Amino acid sequence: MSLLQISEPGGSPTRRTARKRAAGIDLGTTNSLIATSIGGEVRTLADAGGAHLLPSVVHYGVDGVIGVGAAAKEQAAADPANVIASVKRALGKGFDELTGSGDYRQYRFDPARDTHAPAFLTAAGARDPAEVSADILRALARRAEDRIGEAIEGAVITVPAYFNDAQRQQTRYAASLADIKVLRLLNEPTAAAVAYGLDSKDHGNIIVFDLGGGTFDVSLLSLQKGVFEVLATGGDTALGGDDFDRLVADWLARQCGMEEIAPQDYPTMLRAANRARETLSVATQAELIWGGSRFSLSAAEFAKLAATLVRRTILACRRVLRDAGMETGDIDNVLLVGGATRMPLIRRAVAEYFGRNPLQDIDPDRVVAIGAGIQAEVLAGNQPADDFLLLDVNPLSLGIETMGELVEKIIHRNTAIPVSKSQEFTTYKDGQTAMALHVVQGERELVSECRSLARFSLQGIPPMVAGAAKVKVTFQVDADGLLSVFAEEASTGRKAEVLVKPSFGLDLDQVEKMLKESHDHARSDMAARALREARLEATRLMDAIDGAIGEDAELLEVDEHAAIDRAMDDLRKAMAGESAALIEERTEQLNNVSKDFAARRMNMTVGAALRGESIDAMESQSD
């Protein structure tokens, strides 16, 4: 029996004399907030004007001034290309994903950037989504410092539960750019449940329905005695209040007889649409003015426009229940989170599906930041952690590419984290000495339909017949949802590993360096292989020619022989060097000058064979 020991909790980590200033940050698609403990209660902080919500909008002015929030939003109509909004949706996405969706049609992108890491081209230069997010985080940290006169020492930053690995990594990276120490990335629905749970001391199964500006999460949690256990989570990273605005904007364009919305009109039109949508949360009719004309949108008509989106949110609820093996009757509470849940049509649809009225006691815009603030207090050791614990799950399946571009899932979605799972793989070719590992995330079976997270390779497998080598691949996900992958060959103990997510004890720079090294490695491996193959090919050709000359020197003309000797010398010199291309070129040359000689030998051989055949034929006839 193995015995592992670990020190008793409630000791050093939670007993501190000096308080640490910790904060919860809700880095939202449309708005962001910061919450911290004031007088023993975690509250969101307002700016000097009393506004708690900081619009997640950044303006890069031609004068070099970076504006964040409402002021930046004001500039959207006048300077659309330099006002970056909804940047959260761009985190961790490639160029094609960004431009393909149409969400970012008013922006220019830096053509010099890799298509996997696009950057907006602004008056302040190229700014990638993490840098824009960092500008928002800095504004929040400044607000906290102004309001409480203390710098933030650590923060819990919330992310949609459905955020994939790349998106989580980018969020962490944004925090490091803003010099904010991340205590934990916390899933937004969990944060909301924390805010409610500690207030009402609720027990039972809770659905958190979180429809924010740009993302939609639905989570099922069970709460017992301060321990929150996420049972299942689902949602859609590309669905939010913005989509409802876009529907209204498109409707308005149709009313005006426009085929397409001009990029410069788009921000203004979206704002008109947003105002109309907000009006419809409290009234049955909203008016929009465009191009001097008035258009009227009724709540009923809006409900018709939005029916498909609303249905998508309910289907996600259905799937989460199914994943947890529950029915709507098993749910004790439904929490509404996110500004978009103020829409009556959403409240109605949720109430109808779950057969109960959802809770909305805490401001749906602030509840996530407050929950994050509470968790930050606990993690910083300011609050006794006695029973308080968040048990989270891995939101998306993690797997590895196998033959036929299929994904073998190693950690399934909704598995409790932290988690460590292993699976054995083997070689598919005789004598295979390396194995390429491609780590992917997603629910689909085909690699091309999942998100690629990392590639690395395990070298130095001893040559064996196909299927004999045993490579154990281990996936480990820590409490933040950060993934590390290890591979080990059984007979030699050769190891390779890649940290897909920055893990504790390893800062981002190191991770980037490791990733870069593994990349460079792969590239230099390829170059080395090309060189080896070129040398092999050249040796093979020279051996063949040497042999042929030994046998059939009489078939060679004198100057032909000299030309072949010169070409062989040139090739030998090239082989001493490191250029595969040069070796290939000289090999080709040698091939050319020896072509006629080879052809003559071939003719002789074929002639001999034919002669042989006719003899055989005669022999068989004489039988």
Place this chain on the structure above:
Amino acid sequence: MLSIADNYFSQFELPVGYEIDLDRLNRQFRQLQVIVHPDRYAAAGDEQRLRAIKLSSYLNEAYETLKSPLRRAGYLLRLQGVDVDQVEQSDLDPELLFEQMRLRETLAELPRDESALEQLDDLRRSAGSRLARRREEFAGSLALDNLEQARKLFHELQFLTKFQVEIAKVEDAIFPD
């Protein structure tokens, strides 16, 4: 301090057996996680945090194995020395195979749109009640030490569970993310 027990059941102070007190499992699991979860060591050194991750992962694995009726069944057979990963044709009843094929055909023939939802729910319910019956039988076989029978039932549980996954996949195909 957390000691790693001989098997998952004793880890949670539960009797070894198919029928399980899920509430107790859940309580024990939470109590132990409160002790080892990495969040309790947010300010501790890397080594302690690594240990916390390992122990917490181990508890999660143990908990999820016991919580899942199928995985629990497989784990119990494994504890009895039955290798459930090696399936022989003779372990499977031809009638069972035929029936499973028929069920899958029914599923394959459903229309791929929302009109299939009701039938999907029906299929899921009937698979669910079958599962419940087979689980009882499995528990009985195991209690009587009839490992051969228990093994056969385990494979049927696998089929039925897999079928539920297939139903879910069809749903996902109808309503992609």
